[in-house]
Amino acid sequence: MQDLVITLIQSNLHWENSVANLAMFEEKIWKISQPTDVIVLPEMFTTGFSMNAPALAEMMNLRTFKWMEQMANQTKALLLGSFIAKENNAYFNRLLWMEPGGSFKTYDKRHLFRMAEEHAVYSSGTTKLIANWKGWNICPLVCYDLRFPVWSRNTWDANRQGAYDVLIYVANWPASRVTVWDTLLRARAIENLSYVVGVNRVGNDGNVIAHNGHSAVIGPKGETIYSADETEGLKTVTLEAQLLQAHRTKFPAYLDSDNFRIE
Secondary structure: OOOEEEEEEEOOOOOOOHHHHHHHHHHHHOOOOOOOOEEEOOOOOOOOOOOOHHHHOEOOOOHHHHHHHHHHHHHOOEEEEEEEEEEOOEEEEEEEEEOOOOOEEEEEOOOOOHHHOHHHHOOOOOOOOOEEEOOEEEEEEEHHHHHOHHHHOOOEOOOOOEOOOEEEEEOOOOHHHHHHHHHHHHHHHHHHOOEEEEEOOEEEOOOOOEEEOOOEEEOOOOOEEEEOOOOOEEEEEEEOHHHHHHHHHHOOHHHHOOOOOOO
């Protein structure tokens, strides 16, 4: 493993306007001033956290898909973000993993936020995505998934290798519960001996719900490597492979973990 360079884009969003959001994020991406391996966008970055899926959903391989493919090709970086997808007459809050060259993977949000009726509009995902990029195993999850440690849990093989090295959450997490966001990002890092990256939005959405960012990068000891304020901005951070490996060697708490699986 070499070090991994990751860029977080914390932004306000144009409510239910994918054309405006794609144009905005394209401008922000071109402001990244150094080479980066991964670019992370917020949850539902093309629309905001909307339940208006019938009007906003896209089939795969259309506007958002093609835009992410173009951005990944031009930046030579892995691009991550979720959007409203339609498949087989069902709607999904779908994270798209887009690599340069057009290879892609998807993760459908498993835990749907019932307090906003997300579970009544969208279908829940059933499979976690863990994939390799630049020698790092990465597990991307979506917003409310952060509250569920079993789904976020790292696992270990006979060679003491974790299933993932960095856990990434894309989110539209409201300001009213930002203390939970801050706390659980650190908890997920500590319990999984992993880097954790959280990318949240700022600004009010179309339901007048305020979001105040606090995007962050947390180290495997629970230390805060980067924490954003409540304004728009982008930040590029280097995740150190040696730091992760040294901590796992010195403090192998995973050897005492309980074995179980999700049925």
